[in-house]
Structures are given as structure tokens and as C-alpha cells.
Amino acid sequence: MFLKALRLFPEQSMERALLKVERIRDGLTSAQRLRDENINVKLTASFGIATFPHDAKDKRGLLVETDRFMYQSKERGKNQMSRRER
Numbered sequence: 320m321f322l323k324a325l326r327l328f329p330e331q332s333m334e335r336a337l338l339k340v341e342r343i344r345d346g347l348t349s350a351q352r353l354r355d356e357n358i359n360v361k362l363t364a365s366f367g368i369a370t371f372p373h374d375a376k377d378k379r380g381l382l383v384e385t386d387r388f389m390y391q392s393k394e395r396g397k398n399q400m401s402r403r404e405r
Contacts, residue, residue: 333370333402340366340400348398365392368402 328336347362367388375381384403392399 333368336368336370337400337402340368344398344400363398365389365397366400367392368400374403 328339331339344364344366347364350360350362353360367385367390369375369381369384369388371378371381374384388401388403391401395401
């Protein structure tokens with residue numbers, strides 16, 4: 320299954336956004352609720368993180384960069400986070 324989602328963290332620092340994304344990723348990979356019901360699945364998520372105005376100058380550019388970083392994550396082996404190196 321492939322799910323593409325966008326989550327905005329307005330007025331957040333990159334460090335704070337990274338912490339939130341890590342928490343989301345950890346929640347998916349632990350899948351405790353599924354284990355409690357004896358359902359054995361492995362969930363992973365790949366994230367691309369871009370910030371305005373550092374990575375793009377407008378909304379469309381921000382979406383393009385976020386998408387590009389997400390695909391970099393997938394190429395690195397899934398269940399990763401990618402962003403522009405500062």
C-alpha cells in the first residue's frame with residue numbers, strides 16, 4: 320500500500336519538525352494496536368521534509384521539494400527521513 324500525505328508544521332523549527340516526524344514514524348513502526356489483535360504487519364513510512372523559505376520560495380515549490388526529499392528517502396531503503404543538508 321502506498322499512502323502520500325502532507326503534514327504542515329507552521330511556525331516550527333526544523334528540529335521540532337524532525338522530532339514530530341520521528342514520533343509519527345515510531346508510532347507506525349511499533350503498531351502495538353495491531354500486535355494486540357495478533358495481526359502481524361510491518362509498517363514503514365518515508366518522509367521528505369522541506370522548509371519555507373529555505374528550500375522553496377512558494378507553496379508549489381515547497382510541495383515539489385518535499386516530494387523530491389520523500390523519494391530520496393525511499394531510494395535510501397524506506398522508513399527514512401530526508402531533507403536538504405544545512
